[in-house]
Amino acid sequence: MRVGVIQSCYVPWRGYFDFIASCDLFVVYDDVQYSSGGFRNRNRVKHPAGLKWLTVPVRAHSGMRIDEVPIGNPRKPWRDEHRRLLSESLAPAPFAPEALSLWEEGAAAECGLLSELNVRLLRLVAGHLGIRTPIALSSEMTLRGSGTERLLGLLAQVGASAYLSGPSARDYLDKARFAQEGIRLEYKSYDYPPYPQPWGAFEGRVTILDLIANCGRNAAQYLRSLTPAEVAVP
Helix, strand or coil: CEEEEECCCCCCCHHHHHHHHCCCEEEECCCCECCCCCCCCEEEEEECCEEEEEECCECCCCCCEHHHCEECCCCCCHHHHHHHHHHHHHCCCCCHHHHHHHHHHHHCCCCCEHHHHHHHHHHHHHHHCCCCCCEEEHHHCCCCCCHHHHHHHHHHHHCCCEEEECHHHHHCCCHHHHHHHCCEEEECCCCCCCCCCCCCCCCCCCCHHHHHHHHHHHHHHHCCCCCCCEEEEC
């Protein structure tokens, strides 16, 4: 069984969903330390005025786990701001109502925690794209240790025979330990064709909502990487 693990992200780009579709089981790694400035609570849209951030306000402090981070600041109506930016960004797209409706369904729920919101949107979008991979949460498992050892413990719990990793993990994963445990290690390739998109030169590193708005049900044909995963441990 091929298992993939990525931290919780807010309406991530198409590569995240290709990653999910490439696994037999996908695990949201949400019981590790939250870090600000990444994609945990934000993502980008291609706006007529350039790339804009959709940021969910949070109340996080040092050492807090991702699954503990509360959505914060009631004085900041983030849903209204995201709705406005999405509407302006996706307005010329032929399937904009489809993408906006999907976001509205996910964001309408009263989620008190960031990862709860992220996972809700993740499951809705994956289902919309026809991705049937089961999605589990690391916070619902019993994990110990750190780094490669912690990850191997997760993989043992779910019965993984292969692990699909993001390419940046080449710098820190211990390949020898995967070989010792008899687990195949692969690094995902993110190599995608452009799709029709307004507002100038193509920009692929934006929220998946952009692909859905511009391609509708044909989004799936732009979702798979053109190059296969790299096998690091056979």
